Amino acid sequence: MYKKQIYRSWFTMPAFIIYFLLFIIPVIFGIGYSLTNWNAMSSEIKFVGLRNYLEIFNPDNAYLLAIKNTLVFTVYASVGKIVVGLALALFFNRKFRTQNLMRGVYFMPYAISSLIIGMIFTSILAPDGILNEGLRAIGLDAITKSWLTNRSTVLGAVIAVEIWKSIGLNMVIFLAGLQMIDKEYYEAAQLDGANAMAQFRYITWPFLRPSITTNVILNIIHGLKVFDIVMALTNGGPGNTTQVISTFVFKTYGMGAYGLSNALSTFISILTMLIALAALKLIAPKEA
């Protein structure tokens, strides 16, 4: 009674209304529209059941490829970011000069739009770009490629750029975990004669578990939503080799196939929710 009089419910209303109108309602309407033939050609909107979803899963279309690409991208990019991010965090978890400045450099790509990073890398990865120039300079002419137009390297190149952008973020999250560890544990372990491997296994690793959970979840969510970096680097090409779900949401929207676009958008929401929750269940540390 007392709480109700002080903490008035209307205080939650502005946030609730904005969020409900522009986030929740669009998602719900999206589900509704995904069951219709809504398109730019006709003003009539008809219920078509699951036809748009059948369209997505029709092997004649490229949507299945986009789903596969999204999953491949998410898995490889997440693993890459975590491995490199952890290595960097272990490296930074000691004292040396210019450390803070250096950390700022590694984290910097996080502050920059993925679109612009994608644009920068179209030049780096071009046939005459600085990457191939560098490879030639050290005598590795044989592996120079047109990274973004070669069908066998293009998805890998997109994943590599994504990893480049996010290693700093993963590093910073791992570092926060590492810095919680009291140095005395290591000293005690050294006295007991534990080697570096044993110290990592029994001291560092348990403390890292929560930050691994965070990174895995963040990377998965981010990976499944990927859009900007693909738009800038390849626009889904060559052919449809790097098309992902979000680029098809945009493409089908551009073609005026709004029902289909909403079906793709709904599909990616459900997929993200399911995978994120499953990952959380699987890897989150069990409450003691």
Place this chain on the structure above:
Amino acid sequence: MLTMAQKRKRNAILSAVIGWILSLIILVPFAVIVVNSFKTTRDSAMMNLEWPRDGWVLSNYAEVLDGGQIVRSFFNSLLIASGCVLVCMVVTAMAMFVIRRRKSKLHRVIFYMFFAGLIAPVNYITALQILKALHLNGTYFGTILTYAALGIPFAAFMYYNFIGTIPTEIDESAIIDGTNISQLFFQVIFPLLKPVTVTVATLTFISAWNDFVSPLYLLNSSSKWTMVLMVYNYWGVMQQEWGKICAVIVLTLIPILIVYIAMQKHIIAGMTSGAVKG
């Protein structure tokens, strides 16, 4: 034989050297952009780090700044990102204050709804329909509200944790002094939330500034385009003129890098606060 202290010092120097060499992977791409923004079209066609044959030039900057579109898009970005931060911080802090203090079922439902937004992506197509119905499509205000909605989940999460650390005795003594909730919140509580507000505001500002998807769907008139959308447009128009594209990229990066350098501590604090709990 080196002593322990000498060994440690040697290792520290070695670490610094290795770290800086590896950081070239991050720095070189930026260096390529900056260097080529000062080269003529002929020189920048190669996009390398070589000394320009035609000498260093400012003409790319002069040309892309001509016409004022870049400057205009800078102010569009500034208006939209700041507006989003302002709306998002105030409304979310208000809501989370009550939600955290009340702890009723209904309030918990609202909290979980906000929380779901951390995971699920927004549907821009139908969001645009809502904005049209409200006659807000293509306006600054509509875009600001959309961004605010996108920012609410993260802000809610951060405020929820932080407000829990503020003792309720503060509320009680203020209530006894006869203040109502608005006075209590805006005069007493909101100032106490400053550390988390700074962090969340910085992160929200950066993601709003960098966002490419929302304006792509929501802003059809080029006079309201943000910097990121402007760069994308230039990129399409000036396909082979890398010098000019680089100049536009540099101009777009300057404001956000200033924010990044000034606020780096708060950004890292924000990014890591969730990590420890997992």
